[in-house]
Amino acid sequence: MKKSTLVVLVLIVLAGSVFWWMGGLRGERKNGLAPRVQPEVQREIAEPKSSSITRVEEAAPPRIATSVIPGAIVTSEGQAPIAKAEAKGQAAVDGATGAVGATPAPVPAMPPAQMPPSTVPPNELDAARTEAEAVALNIRQYRLRFGGNPVGTNADIVKELDGGNPKTARYLPSELKRLNEQGELIDSWGTPYFFHQLSAEEMETRSAGPDKSMWTSDDVVSK
Amino acid sequence: MKPISSPNILTRRSFLSRAAYTGVAASAAAHTIRDLRLINTAMAAQGPVTGYKALVCLFMAGGNDANNMLIPTDTSTFEKYTAIRGNMAMPLSSLLRLKTGTSGGAPDYMDSDGHTLALNPGMTKVQQLFAEKKVAIVKNVGTLVRPTTRAQYLANSKFYRPPQLFSHSDQVTQWQTSVPDQPPVTGWGGRVADVINSVANPSGNISMSVSLNGANTFQIGNVVSQYHVSTTGAVTLSGNLMTGTGARARVMRDILGLSHPNLQRTAYSQVVERAIQTGELLNTNVQATAMATDTPPGTWVWNTPFPTTTLGSQMKMIARLIQARGPSGFNMNRQIFYCQIGGFDTHAGQVQFTPTFDSTLGTQRNLLSDVSECMFAFQRAMEQLNTVTAANPIPLPLNSVTTFTASDFARTFISNSQGTDHAWGSHHFVMGGAVNGGETFGSMPTFALSGPDDTASNGGWIPTTAVDQHAATLAKWFGVDSSEMANIFPNLSRFSSSDLGFML
Known part of the structure; x- marks a missing residue:
């Protein structure tokens, strides 16, 4: 040797x-x-004591905290409980039941540059912010499940969120699933959302806002 | 039955746990030893290198819209450009046509596909360098896991698409590692340095990898560490104790030189002492060009002034470091430099909207103009170092330094009304005396939404040349032995060619 x-x-x-x-x-x-x-x-x-770990049934689907953020999480199959909420404001998940709790996601304050025009009713903007936050939240849930953000154009991402993933899990509930003819997810003003892919763990969900023009001061952005 | 209570007995769980740890450790040890052996084998296989060579990576962070940097001007293609780009399209009259020579009457350059080409109106200096045959252009290059067609991409995108395509940080990493389908560990510049450093720089005084823009993935190696230099020189430990030749500094050196029974304390002393020495050595050696005011009077004058921008300062320092490469300075035969300019993520403001709309102005033009001016000043500085003077006793051969651009990705061919969004394949420059300049390599994408080169229907071009091929061509010129290419670029064999021909 x-x-x-x-x-x-x-x-x-x-x-x-x-x-x-x-x-x-x-x-x-x-x-x-x-x-x-x-x-x-x-x-x-x-004589080992009985384990204190409660076994979680894989098939138990999470319950949705729709009262806080409509359509925050929907999966077509059982989803393993998520031990840690990724960020403040994320819906908390009960470890034993897999249910989604009701930790409200705070609506991010808009910087002065993004103040909407006075002609737009405030409740319309609030709804848009809540919706953008819900989309972002679902993307976050996808990321936690699959280890990274969905990739591609708006239509690619919608497909991926809507069951076109290896687990056929659905992250796009019906109340959010507003699509145009190209299969793109659109905001309440009819403009496709823009998904700004910063990294595998970070994605901006951007609505063009009431002026329907992207990258202007009235855009509604959520991460 | 009486329970077993011996403290030495192993339960099944304990045994499995320990066995798992042991397995992991043995596997890790085996892998480490294998990696070290590979590096050693690689070093042994690397043949001798001669002369001085430097590679300079100029990274355009944010994702440069190469569609408005290099524009086909032949009638039919330019019509498609105008029709599809919408408000991002620039008028033909504003573009800088690529020529086959420097004389006024030199005909337009035409690529092998019959395209005549032009540059963004901000890039007059690169236009000049192309005409002087000191710049080559590599078209539609990007991160590829394997050669990919649109049909393949659409049918099985997960197999063909690099992970997290379109995400900034992931694409930066993949451009700089050239291994898109594996977790990032080292950059391709770092791996080149690992293989070549011991052969090329046996008595080198500084690291082979120098960054002017802090930490980067490109220069991460297993053996060679990157050394960060500011635009004014080495970032040294400050204070009377740490620098100079005064009594206190001498005492401090004596203390650092003492032997300690504690190994960690000894190692710490050595690191501090080495940091002081390297910093002083670097600052002393760039002293000759420290007064590089670009205009007289000064002990050193760059004939072509560097722009006073961040990128200009970085490239000027690289020029000064190269000037001090000789035996009396850093004693280096191979060096890799990294500099960076940011701001290319032009979702908005790519072109000028206020006070009047003008697609030939705006953020991208300003950035490309800076890149162009800096590249030109740097190239002229390298040429200036070719001339022997009292302050520059060793002439730098004209074919010694090659600069190449890189960026996260290109941007969509369609406009988002304010700018453009993330896409994929991009065009890049390679500059230097060893470059097969005045030529373009690779092919332009077909300007058609949902066409043969489009990932979707937005003009995100599927690259037809891989970063691996681009990088391997540079590495070969740099002196990396052909037998080492597979170690440095593990995916290279998936592509048809490992030498794109843009280096002479």
Whole structure:
């Protein structure tokens, strides 16, 4: 056997041994044990208590907090509970039932430059903001499920959100699913939303606002 | 049955847990050793390099709208350009036609597909460099997992589409790693440096990878670390204790030179001392060009002034670092530089809307004008370093430095009324004395919405040339051995050619 091969093997065995030992330590700590178990713990090893972890039924579909954000989350199949809300304002999920709780998503304050024209009724703008937030929220849920944002044009993203994903999960509830002839998701003024893809974890949902012109001061933006 | 209570007994769960840890550790150790062996093998396989060469990456952050940077001007194609681009289209009379020479009567350049071409009105200096055959253009290049047609893209986009296509940060990363379908670990510049540094710079005094714009993916390597330099020189540790030759600084050096029983303390001392030395060395060596006021009087004068913009300052510092490359300075034979200009994410304001609408003005023109002026000043600076003077005793061969542009992606061919949105394949410049200049490489996309090159119906062109091919062509010129290409560009074999021919 070549000397270098021997050295490599020794290194691998050495690393393995160290991690074997570390794995043991970690396992002990994880179980609330001090290294080299105490007598009471020995009993626990022998007669383990029933697990405190509640098993979650995969098939239980999440309930939607429609009273806060209409159409916040809809999936056609059971969705595993999400342990951590990604950001403040995101609908909380009950770990045991998979139900979506009612943590309201605060409507982001608009900077002065984005103040709408006075001719637009405020409730119309509020509804648009809520809707944009709901779309963004559903994209967030998609991202948590699939590890990244949906990709492509508006129509591509709609397809992906509307069951065209590997799990055929639906993230576009009927109350949000307002599409034009091209299959693009449109806002309440009839303009397709723009999905600004910043990264795999960050996507801006932009409505052109009442002037129907994108990238102007009355745009409604949600992340 | 009496429960087992021996502290030494292993439960099944414990055994499995430990076994998992051991497996992971052994696997990681094996992978690390394999990677180190690969690097060592690569270093051993890398043949000797001769002479000085530098690669300069000029990154246009935000996604440059290459559709308004390089425009076909032959009648039928230009009509399509005007019809589809809408308010983003620029009038033909404003465009800078590419010529086959520098004389006034030089005919228009025509590519192999029969297109005559022109540049954005802000790029007069690049137009000049193209005519001087110091700039080449690579058309419709982008991140590709594998060669892709529209039919393939539409039928199985997940197989053909790079992950998170159209997202800024992911596309920047993929351009700079050239491995779009794997998690980013190293940049292709960093991998080139890993392979070539020990052979090329055995007695080099600074890192082979120098960034003028802070941390970047392009220069991340396994062995060679990137060294960040500001536009005024090295960012040194400040204070009387850390710099200069005064008594306190000498005492500080003595303290740092002491041996310590604690290995971490020793390592810390070495890092601090090395940082001080490298910073001082760099600042001393760029001193000759420190007074580079661009206009007399000054100990060093660049004949062509660099723009006073952020990019201009970055490129000027790169020129100064290259000037100090010799044995009495950094003693480098191969260097990789990185500079960057931002602001290309022109969803709005790409062209001028107020006070009057003018598609030949606006944000993009201003940015491209800056890029053009900076590239020109840099190229002229490299040519100036070819002349021996008292301050520049070692002439820099004209074919030593190659600059290439890169960007997140191009932008949609259709207008969003205020600007353009994220797309894919883009056109890029390669500049330098070793470039097969005055030529274009690759092919222009077909200007048709939902046409053969469109991802959808918005003019997001599917690249016909991969970043891998583009980068491999540069790496080959830089001296990377052909046997190392597969290690540096693991997807390269998926494409038909590894040398696009734009380097002589």
